[in-house]
Amino acid sequence: MNTILTVTNLTKKFGPLVAVNDLSFSIEKGNVYGILGPNGSGKSTTLGIILNVVNKTSGSFSWFNGETSTHEALKKVGAIIERPNFYPYMTAIQNLRLVCKIKEVSEEKIEEKLALVGLLERKNSKFRTYSLGMKQRLAIASALLNDPEILILDEPTNGLDPEGIHQIREIIKKIANQGTTILLASHLLDEVEKVCSHVVILRKGVKLYAGPVDGLLASHGYFVLAANDQIQLKTFLEKHASFGKIEEFNGLLTAYLKEELDAGELNKLVMDQGILLSHLVKRKESLEEQFLTLTKNRQS
Numbered sequence: 146m147n148t149i150l151t152v153t154n155l156t157k158k159f160g161p162l163v164a165v166n167d168l169s170f171s172i173e174k175g176n177v178y179g180i181l182g183p184n185g186s187g188k189s190t191t192l193g194i195i196l197n198v199v200n201k202t203s204g205s206f207s208w209f210n211g212e213t214s215t216h217e218a219l220k221k222v223g224a225i226i227e228r229p230n231f232y233p234y235m236t237a238i239q240n241l242r243l244v245c246k247i248k249e250v251s252e253e254k255i256e257e258k259l260a261l262v263g264l265l266e267r268k269n270s271k272f273r274t275y276s277l278g279m280k281q282r283l284a285i286a287s288a289l290l291n292d293p294e295i296l297i298l299d300e301p302t303n304g305l306d307p308e309g310i311h312q313i314r315e316i317i318k319k320i321a322n323q324g325t326t327i328l329l330a331s332h333l334l335d336e337v338e339k340v341c342s343h344v345v346i347l348r349k350g351v352k353l354y355a356g357p358v359d360g361l362l363a364s365h366g367y368f369v370l371a372a373n374d375q376i377q378l379k380t381f382l383e384k385h386a387s388f389g390k391i392e393e394f395n396g397l398l399t400a401y402l403k404e405e406l407d408a409g410e411l412n413k414l415v416m417d418q419g420i421l422l423s424h425l426v427k428r429k430e431s432l433e434e435q436f437l438t439l440t441k442n443r444q445s
């Protein structure tokens with residue numbers, strides 16, 4: 146594995162408030178990571194610490210297996226953690242030339258990066274004439290000028306309209322497909338579900354889950370059922386090893402699976418018991434439902 150970042154037992158306190166609480170996770174090359182959590186869960190603070198703009202209280206983090214100093218490592222990191230800020234009366238291309246001078250990188254990638262974010266045709270327009278979405282896309286182009294190993298984005302679609310949101314998400318996917326590792330903070334479940342391969346879920350600075358988005362989605366799901374003899378059906382399901390919790394609501398039984406079982410197999414199993422189903426639907430919990438379950442179970 147090619148590890149880009151390792152965070153170990155990271156804690157940040159602001160006075161009595163623990164903004165990040167004993168957080169550990171790692172980032173491997175080529176994946177798209179989301180840090181997901183509601184407002185105030187510690188996402189921006191975590192990004193600030195790994196980018197050396199916020200001091201940690203305890204714990205550690207190490208870039209690229211600790212092969213270089215953090216200062217050197219951060220030259221291989223592209224980050225947008227604030228609202229895009231460029232000179233309003235300068236054009237996109239003039240602004241990016243200035244960024245190249247400041248970052249001491251060559252200007253040769255400017256047009257390529259403007260094309261990547263769909264701004265090549267507007268390269269000679271002044272920054273002040275840009276929409277918020279265009280400003281955000283210019284910020285992404287700017288962060289990519291030195292072909293960083295990893296791109297870090299804090300709430301990249303905040304404040305954008307649906308079209309702007311869609312454009313940014315498509316650009317993030319395109320950048321990821323070119324092999325750049327991405328870490329983004331978001332409070333939007335569907336954003337993480339649509340864009341990320343991996344997720345770290347935070348609540349009040351505490352990690353609730355870290356791993357593949359698919360892993361979180363790979364619960365075995367549940368059946369919603371009704372039968373001619375509901376009591377017999379419930380008794381059968383309670384005894385069957387494939388099922389965990391069984392709930393009854395509005396004349397329907399919800400039976401949560403502990404292992405894979407498809408609807409056809411279940412139908413046959415209950416028919417063999419002489420039970421006739423009048424309702425049979427198999428569903429999976431959405432990421433949102435799983436997220437709510439996770440956070441509900443940990444309420445302090």
Ligand SMILES: Nc1ncnc2c1ncn2[C@@H]1O[C@H](COP(=O)(O)OP(=O)(O)OP(=O)(O)O)[C@@H](O)[C@H]1O
Binds near residue numbers: 159182183187332
């Ligand atoms: N400089 C600071 N001084 C005091 N408290 C702070 C400071 N920065 C952040 N906090 C607090 O730390 C907690 C985590 O904030 P953080 O901004 O990291 O959360 P977040 O998940 O990024 O949320 P948001 O999306 O709202 O920014 C919050 O309770 C916040 O009020």
